[in-house]
Amino acid sequence: MSVLVVGGAGYIGSHVVRLLRESGTDVVVVDDLSNGVPARIGDTTLEQIDISANAAPEALAGVIRREKVDAVIHFAAKKQVGESVERPLFYYQQNIGGLVNVLEAMRRENVTKMIFSSSASVYGAPEDAVVTEDSPTEPINPYGRSKLIGEWILADCERAWGLNWVALRYFNVAGAGWPELGDSVIMNLIPMVLDKLADGAAPRVFGDDYPTPDGTCIRDYVHVKDLAEAHIAALHGLDGQLTHHVFNVGTGRGSSVTEVIESIGRVSGLDTSPLVEGRRAGDPPKLIASADRIREDLGFVAKADLDEIVASAWEAWQAGPRRIEA
Ligand SMILES: NC(=O)c1ccc[n+]([C@@H]2O[C@H](COP(=O)([O-])OP(=O)(O)OC[C@H]3O[C@@H](n4cnc5c(N)ncnc54)[C@H](O)[C@@H]3O)[C@@H](O)[C@H]2O)c1
Structure with missing residues (x-):
């Protein structure tokens, strides 16, 4: 089993990289280091690629082929809500454009397993204090909308070419x-x-x-190490028959x-x-x-x-x- 972790040199991704490597899984990280730190992933193979660039699908497909990737965990995104309000096009180009390029590379190389970093921001400012995955999704900023659109794209790829996906909606990640x-x-x-x-x-x-x-x-508030464990559980879940694709991750x-x-x-x-x-x-x-x-x-x-x-x-x-x- 070989896992491509996109955005793996970041805060949450590096926790998942460490858990995967501790369990003996082969890991390759793609990160443009715009907010990633190579030291976080030690000697894990790192490919420095901007996934939002036009040339990214080709470069990513090459990594998938060379590393015999079976599954992709996709963390790479810009995540500052305030900045997303000021620079919506940049957020859509990075978060949506980047996701589309990763999926295009997966489609070309017949890789069908994907875990996607979504966010509680897809719920916006809900009426109910406790939200279930079926609560209305009404994001109130471009960042939150980029996550919801990401989930829709995954569902469309499932319909079109059999993508097998999980979106984890993180609540307040800390620690x-x-x-x-x-x-x-x-x-x-x-x-x-x-x-x-x-x-x-x-x-x-x-x-x-x-x-x-x-x-x-x-x-x-959810501990980032617990959140990392949720990705491992989701990866196992993708091996079986899942009845749902979207999961809250909180306490x-x-x-x-x-x-x-x-x-x-x-x-x-x-x-x-x-x-x-x-x-x-x-x-x-x-x-x-x-x-x-x-x-x-x-x-x-x-x-x-x-x-x-x-x-x-x-x-x-x-x-x-x-x-x-x-
Ligand atoms: N941290 C949180 O509280 C939180 C909450 C909800 C959802 N999320 C989501 O979880 C994911 C990971 O968040 P994080 O806190 O680890 O952020 P982070 O910024 O630490 O990690 C993201 C990584 O992706 C890389 N990256 C960004 N744009 C890229 C690009 N165009 N090409 C290649 N690599 C790129 C960055 O260099 C970084 O290493 C993000 O998708 C974020 O939106 C985070």
């Missing part, structure tokens, strides 16, 4: 399975808080007047912004008293995954609780360039 594989982008809550603490500043809370018990937004439990910041205070021993600012546009009060389908169909259950996630994120931060002294 690090190994300290050197932490997230280098300051975009999600835990890195944002650690970034402020590294500057000697107070963490910021955007809105404490939401209709939640402590007034701050509630999200479903089914919510934590508020205040709870996360308090957990960071407990783990780090630092004063994490926040500065409360106004609400940000488009933040739903509560967004939690229903984790039933992935448990029932793929046997996957996320194990880590909030303190374990935060402790691993703290350890990874402290192993990086901006260590925080207490």
Whole structure:
């Protein structure tokens, strides 16, 4: 079994590369290193290819042939919501164009197994706090739309040439399975808080007047190593008969912004008293995954609780360039 991991030098992809290699699976990584770090994948074969380029299908087909690839896990995408609003065409060119090129190479080489990184952002700002895979999909920004369109493209390829696919809709991914594989982008809550603490500043809370018990937004935090395990479960699932293609990956439990910041205070021993600012546009009060389908169909259950996630994120931060002294 040989797996092509596209975007494998990134935060989540490198965790999956490590799990696959630990299980003895042959892995080849394609990444343009726009946000990837080669050191994350050690001596795994790396092909530096921009998958959104016109020449990409040919180059990818060559990699698939040479490495005798049986399955593709597709992480490569641009992921900053705010930037996607400012540069929608770039996001569609990268996220949709890139996916189409990967699928074209697979079609040419008769590779039919694909796992796709989707996102809870396909749900937009839903009415219900707990979303199932059948909840309405109404993304509210180009990033979220690029993920939903990606799922539609996969379904069309299934109809046209028998693509066998799974889309995993990740909720709030955090932590690090190994300290050197932490997230280098300051975009999600835990890195944002650690970034402020590294500057000697107070963490910021955007809105404490939401209709939640402590007034701050509630999200479903999933440990990146658990998420990586979900990909392994999905890969096994593709060997059998799947009744569904789309799965939420979360814990089914919510934590508020205040709870996360308090957990960071407990783990780090630092004063994490926040500065409360106004609400940000488009933040739903509560967004939690229903984790039933992935448990029932793929046997996957996320194990880590909030303190374990935060402790691993703290350890990874402290192993990086901006260590925080207490
Ligand atoms: N991190 C999250 O919280 C989160 C949540 C939901 C979904 N996702 C999705 O999961 C996937 C992985 O996210 P991540 O956090 O690991 O991001 P990341 O930026 O760390 O990893 C993406 C990787 O893809 C590579 N890449 C980007 N564009 C490319 C291109 N045109 N050609 C080749 N390689 C390219 C980057 O260099 C990087 O190594 C993305 O598709 C993202 O949208 C992430």
